[in-house]
Amino acid sequence: MYPVVLLVVSVVLLLVLISKLHLHAFLSLLLVSLLLGVASGLSLVDVANLVAAGFGGTMQNIGIVIVCGVIMGEVLEQTGAAQKIANSILRLVGIKRAPLATAITGGVVSIPTFCDSGFVILNPVIKELSRVGKIPYMVLVSALMAGLLTTHSLVPPTPGPIAAAGILGADVGKVMLYGLIISIPVIVGTALFSNSKFIRSRYPEFAEEDATSQQESAAYKATVKHAPSTFMSYMPIVVPIILIVVRSFVTLYGDPKAALSIFLTFIGTPYIALLIGTFISFLLPKKLTGEVTDTWVSTAIQKSAEIVLITGIAGCFGKILQATGVGPILADAMVKTGMPSVVLPFLISAIVLIAQGSATVALTTTAAIILPMLGGLGISPELAVIAIAGGSFCGVFPQGSYFWCVSKLAGYDIKKGYIAVTLTSFVMGGIAFVSILLMSLVVA
Template identity: 40%
Template sequence: MVSGQIALIMLLMAVGLIVILTGKYKVNAFLVLIGVAIAYGVAIGLPPLEVIKLVKEGFGGTLTNIGIVIVAGTIMGLTLEKTGAALSMTRSILKIVGKERSSLAMNAAGVVVSIPVFCDSGFVIMNPLNQALAKESSTSMVVMAVALATGLYATHTMVPPTPGPLAASGALNADIGMVILFGTMAAIPAALAAWFFATKIGNRFPAPVPASESYQTLIDRYGKLPSPWLSFLPIIGPIILIVGKSVADLPSKPFGDGALTSVAQFIGDPVVALIIGMFLSFTLLQSKKEWTEALSTWTSEGIKDAALILVITGAGGSLGKILSVSPLKDYVSTVLADPKLGLGLFLPFMISAALKTAQGSSTVAIITTSTIMAPLMATLGLHPALTVVVIGAGAMVVSHANDSYFWVVSQFSNLEVGTAYRVFSTATFVEGTVAFLVAWLLSFFV
């Protein structure tokens, strides 16, 4: 087998190959990651049959931990999208915050909606309401677009059950309840910082509000929306259950050693909690037609959406398994554990940000970075949950032309590309940096 130094050089070459193939040539990330895993294993001197064995173990082991959770979470998010629950939640937040602060309301709504719903889908769903509020409140479309987009982005990259942070939690053996807690603590100030930046900078750039319906016309067109309480329940319910399990698992045994602890550990297991959340989302269905669509068409669509994330996550697990047995682990940990470097949480943040900026996909950046970091966690002494959060923070830095979300935000909001670069891309830098700083501060207390 090659030396640790050569293994590191080969890893840097592998990462460069991942960036080029997924970013420039748009090759599917599954093909790239699984190919790189096999090629890297052979290149460092592992026997070919051992490489294949490790690839299969890494793929299967990763999906064992999070496969069902991703599928259930995706179906739940799709149901919230199709039933109008996302709009119902947004309206309730708008009532609390007020139309006069519509940009802040949409930023807050984005933070909530993107916990189960993909950020690009969330933006498309909420954009008509965003445009209607921009017109009604005479707020700059640039401000409104960036406020909503960055609110969605914060939880999309840092709070499970969104697939990226969920996959990273599995790769790093992080407690999902702690990831939800720390991710939320980082996401809220990060989203607010991006909103504040948008309000100060966005007004400098003209962007006409696209021709759109009025707020009331939009609400009338949707008809009867689900109850806000029922709309929030599929999100809040699983989070409470998962956090409850984390509390039950504390060494102090706050729930004792009896049945209460056993129940909390069972229903708070992410698999059980997300399945419960999925079925809670079905309570939003208001007609026999919706029930039929939900149990067949919507569920099938959700499984198809989850499939891509699952195979990419599994391929990332394969690469991680190869890295875990390579000489890289001992060599890199010896070099990077030097206290004089003081990298700490900055290392995963930096790797994730570099991958995000280079190839565009936040999910690929999160999965690849967590794969690289997994073998190094124990030696570097990093907190698993906080590492997931800083990887998610890095995966926001920065969104630009190679990111599909950049085009969703700019095109649906009628923003010029230059304006989107100056305001939205810069806002994602602010957002990711603030999220990292919050996680770094939290590291002094956990």
């Protein structure tokens, strides 16, 4: 049981360092990885080599993918393409179904962009919807919050699920497909909860109209007016997803020696597909200038740097855990309990989220913990990633930046924030948990 004790102590130490001592996740994961390696009896040389191998191996899988995805999202934001996508969905679904339209809009916009950025972009829209449609603002806030967070955690190319897929060696195409499938009941179910009598009766207020709101609304309309066409706005998102999913099918059913199969496999490789999406996004500005190809790209690289480094160092943690031999022990114990194998990654991810607040850290850390026991759990890497992703949004508390992003932009105190964000995130997690359990009956 010594390896199990080491795992528990290392996870507790990790959470204390991040949430209590406020040591950055990168340094916390690196320090705990080194201490775990030494405590497990590995030689100092082996510990150093395993940490380097874990970091390098993870970067090899997902480093370029994350950077390209963030660049693409930055261009979509800067050109107004993200706003154009939102506008098209809201028009399609209609104001009568505004909560569902809002949740779907958040789900689509958050595939290429961060959920925090998505809320900043779309908050003026839901304020206008609330006033014009006489819809309680809280209904739309919780629906948008949930839609954004769902695909941010479940659907690549956002950094979290890409990182978890890289650590576990999952097929990104399958993760996309599974993530999109699970996102549907989560988004629809949360939209129904947001529009329920429970929310409407307690918080019936419409969005206030003041000078700031008028300015935000005018700025949003101006952005949409000068944005690229709706068709072009979708292309940087849709093309990479299609290429990656096609690659997965070709890998399973195609002739590996055929020239077409080789070509489709190449362009569907995640970092190649995302690179293609990035260059497609360069077609969105009215004029391709140095500001687009240099300044916007530099900004995106700066945004992605922290995520890339945390993901890489989580790979170190996973590599050390593999060396301790704890994986087969826990996997065997899990199997003997008779519980579905997806329960463990979901619960660990939810606990890590609640303890420190970041969905991305929850995804990467949990993937590293699950890696050494994956073979014994009897589930595919892809299903493990989805289970981890489902847990990574189950319980968003004030220690997470997204809680404050939503609460402050909506003008809510902490009590209203607990309803709009925390309670809604538990509803999301519950729906995701049931959906993932059902999926595990069909998909290995």
